[in-house]
Amino acid sequence: MKKTLQDLLLKIKDENPSLAGLIQDLLEKASIPLQLDITSFRVEDFSRLAELAVRELSEDERRNFYEAFMKGLSSLGSDLPKQLEEKILEKRLPPEKRVHSFEEVVYDVDLKSAVHEASRCLRCKTPRCVEACPLSFPVPSFLSLVAQEKFDLAMKLALRLMPSLRTCGRICVAYCEKACTLGQLSGKPVRIRAIKRAVADRYLKPENLPKPAEEKNIKVAVIGSGPAGLTAAYRLRLLGYPVEVFEAKSVIGGELIRRIPEFRLPSKIVEREVDLVKRLGVRFKTGICVGEDIDLNDLMKQGYAAIFIATGAGVSRSPGIPGLDLDGVEMALTFLEEVKFGKRRSIDGIVWVVGGGNVAVDAARTALRLGAKSVKIMYRRTRSEMPAFHEEVEEALREGVEIEFLTQPVEIIGEGGRVRRVKCIRMKLGEPGPDGRRxxxxxxxxxxxxxxxxxxxxxxxEPESGWIKEEYDIELTNRKAIKIDSRFRTSRDGVFAGGDVVRGPSDYALAVADGIKAANEIDRYLKSRNL
Ligand code: SF4
Known part of the structure; x- marks a missing residue:
């Protein structure tokens, strides 16, 4: 006998009459008839209902709605609940194996599972994932192509925006998943980041690169080759500008290649993405520090009609406590860079890492892999205030890193010039500060x-802005960041800036988004000058 949504509502009403009332309201607002056959109730119908539920219900109500609705559908013979179950298959090294190697922790995402996962997407009318993404990545269109196994087309779509989907699929904070409608209901968002990775690892290839517009006769310089600089260079090249990137270090990729450990982002991934940018015609000049090896004013005289500064935030903040000059005290950024370039292969004894962000967690997990007897993170707040990615903290704990919360060092104590002890003080949490954290x-x-x-x-x-001389007329904030307006313009005509040198240390997606938006603004500026 035919089962309808009315039957489903009656089932829910037996257990929870008020929830049944809520759902009936939603069905009416979504113009879904109660007489609809359960087997004809499709993803498109559920999508309308889901978007309404996310807009109108509290968090608890949403979860109860999803659970009861799926249970009811399932008991009446609908396939929809199965279709919406999480499918992604990430292949991970077990903790006992990974602490002895720098191999990538998640070493593969199964492509077939990514196809199934992509088909979970509800194709929302107002895609919250796109709204939340700083780049406005076209998530539903991308997922739809993946679900149809049109991988090359999906890759081409992504490459219109950015060259680095393999990196994005690994280290992005995934604002999209946090906002995803399905995640807001079920607690299990579409695993967009993992899907991107599964596809990009296999289909990020030169044949899928877009063709740049006809070459213009106007040169643009980019200073810095991290995520913001690399993305801006890529986008400007696609718009037809000859682009040269000046990188102070000998390697291209900025923080991505110098400081993110291999077990999170292997160098070869970044190198391949840089390779694509080169293939497009972007030229890189490494080992050239603007401000030292070449003056910014001279650069402008060399005919660059616009300059984009993206030198990042690679200066470690110092804690200003006694004992910093002792052997064994170091800054995490230098430590990570030395390990990344093979200058450092071991560390012994008891290691304390002070801080609660991703850099602290990366340093702790790296120290563990280098052979430390024990590794402990010292953080002055509690777990819920830690700025590090939740999943990275979880992985660190699984690997054996310990965390001492509500503790701060006040002095490093040494013997014979070497660290022996740390004097600490316990902390308590007070009122929230301007950033909302207590x-x-x-x-x-x-x-x-x-x-x-x-x-x-x-x-x-801190922002890497020490190279900016007074005569450049580029205004800085009191936090040493470059001041820009809403169109990425600095106080100097023709000079733009974006990424961490403007924001201070932030995240990968925001830097990439700055690169995209700044490139558009530079294009607008150059067009307005009729060069
Ligand atoms: S990924 Fe999530 S928010 Fe985006 S369209 Fe799909 S279901 Fe909606």
Whole structure:
């Protein structure tokens, strides 16, 4: 006998009459008739209902709605609940194996599972994933192509926007997933980042690159080759500009290649993406530090009609406590860079890493892999205030890193010029500060000491703006960041800036988005000048 949505509502009403009332309301608002046969109730219908539920219900109501609705559908013979189950298959090294190697922790995402996962997408009318993504990545269209196994087309779509989907599929904070309608209901968003990775690992190839517009006779320079610089260079090249990127270091890729450990982002991934940017015709000049090896004013005289500054935020903040000059005390960024370039292959004894962000977690997991006897993170707030990605903290704990919360170092104590102990103080949380996180307050008289052989500081980074001379007329903020307006223009005509040198340390997606938007603004500026 035919089963309808009315039957489903009756089932829910038996257990929870008020929830049944809520659902009936939603069905009416979505203009879905109660007489509809359960087997004819499709993803498109559920999508309308889901978007309404996310807009109108509280978090608890949403979860209850999803659970009861899916249970009801399932008991009445609908396939929809199965279709919406999470399908992604990530292949991970087990913790006991990975702590002895720098191999990537998630070493593959199964493509077939990515196809099934993509078919979970509800194709929302107002895609929250796109709204939340700083790049406005066309998530539903991309997922639809993947679900149809049109991988080359999906890749071409992504490459119109950015060259680095393999990196994005690994280290992006995934604002899209946090906002995803399905995730808001079920707690299990479409795994967009993993799908991107599965496809990009196999289909990011030169044949899928878009063709640049006809070459213009107007040169643009980009300073810095991290995510913002690389993306801006790529986009400007696609718009037809000859682009040269000036990179102070000997390698291209900025922070991505210098500081993110191999187990999170292998160098070869970034190198392949840089290769694509080169193939498009972008030229790179490495080992040239603007401000030292070449003056910015001279660069402008060399005929670059616009310059985009994206030098990042690679200057470690110092804690300003006694004992920093002892052997065994170091800054996390330098430590990570030395390991990445093979200058550092081991670390012994008890290692403390001070900080709660991704750099601290990366340094701790790296120290573990280099052979430290024990690795502990010291953080002055609690777990819920840690800025590091939740999943990276989880992985670190699984691997054996410990975390000492509500603790801050006040002095590093040495013997014979080497670190031996750290004097710490306990903290408590006070009122929220301007960033919304509760401020840590030292508890008087709570000082204590811990043993240490190494102390690695990861307490924040500052914009890499020390090379900017006064005569460049580029205004900085009191936090040493470059000041820009809403169109990425600095105080100097023709000079634009974006990424961490403007924002301070932020995340990959925001830097890439800045690169895209700044390239558009530079194009607009150059067109307005009728060069
Ligand atoms: S990914 Fe999530 S938010 Fe985006 S269209 Fe699909 S279901 Fe909607």
């Amino acid at each position: 401020r840590p307050i030292p508890i008087e008289g709570s000082e204590f000491e811990v043993e240490a052989d190494h102390v690695i500081f990861a307490i924040g980074e």
